[in-house]
Amino acid sequence: xxxxxxxxxxxxxxxxxxxxxxxxxxxxxxxxxxxxxxxxxxxxxxxxxxxxxxxxxxxxxxxxxxxxxxxxxxxxxxxxxxxxxxxxxxxxxxxxxxxxxxxxxxxxx
Amino acid sequence: xxxxxxxxxxxxxxxxxxxxxxxxxxxxxxxxxxxxxxxxxxxxxxxxxxxxxxxxxxxxxxxxxxxxxxxxxxxxxxxxxxxxxxxxxxxxxxxxxxxxxxxxxxxxxxxxxxxxx
Numbered sequence: 444x445x446x447x448x449x450x451x452x453x454x455x456x457x458x459x460x461x462x463x464x465x466x467x468x469x470x471x472x473x474x475x476x477x478x479x480x481x482x483x484x485x486x487x488x489x490x491x492x493x494x495x496x497x498x499x500x501x502x503x504x505x506x507x508x509x510x511x512x513x514x515x516x517x518x519x520x521x522x523x524x525x526x527x528x529x530x531x532x533x534x535x536x537x538x539x540x541x542x543x544x545x546x547x548x549x550x551x552x
Numbered sequence: 553x554x555x556x557x558x559x560x561x562x563x564x565x566x567x568x569x570x571x572x573x574x575x576x577x578x579x580x581x582x583x584x585x586x587x588x589x590x591x592x593x594x595x596x597x598x599x600x601x602x603x604x605x606x607x608x609x610x611x612x613x614x615x616x617x618x619x620x621x622x623x624x625x626x627x628x629x630x631x632x633x634x635x636x637x638x639x640x641x642x643x644x645x646x647x648x649x650x651x652x653x654x655x656x657x658x659x660x661x662x663x664x665x666x667x668x669x
Binding site for chain 2 (some may be wrong): 486537541
């Protein structure tokens with residue numbers, strides 16, 4: 444079962460930062476936080492993951508609270524191509540991915 | 553790098569027939585592959601974990617005799633939907649995990665849309 448809670452949907456203006464929250468209040472000490480996104484009728488795309496430190500890559504930044512009970516994915520300059528369903532998943536190393544319902548992000552021109 | 557392909561991308565079949573879907577890791581070896589299904593406007597549901605050279609592990613509620621999984625090599629896993637029925641119509645997605653070192657993540661294929669008439 445998914446261990447995360449995300450808003451069902453969000454809108455973001457093109458060019459603005461998109462901040463997608465995720466609650467994972469029951470996360471265990473060895474569980475990582477992963478973010479994937481799925482554009483309509485395609486396979487999920489890996490975005491970023493982290494354990495407790497904030498992470499940044501060419502796609503996004505991941506901010507994890509100090510108590511690790513929540514995190515935020517930041518897309519710094521959203522484009523129309525970022526419109527997708529974003530999934531936040533917690534997972535032990537080498538474990539399976541169990542997807543929740545995700546957040547449907549719509550980037551508005 | 554880390555590209556996963558699926559074939560076919562779309563398939564339409566008659567009720568009662570069997571359909572095979574291939575999942576390939578194109579530029580890496582994958583000791584473990586995973587199969588998911590996704591209904592319209594729903595999330596991905598993990599069906600089974602496939603380990604190269606051994607039997608697949610199925611999630612609770614997934615019929616292993618209906619969804620046959622074979623992982624004969626480090627780059628290929630197949631899912632066969634046997635005696636397909638209209639309720640098996642769905643989007644089937646595979647993923648693969650890198651063997652050995654590298655980031656602990658999974659790379660997903662583009663999916664196969666199955667329609668059973």
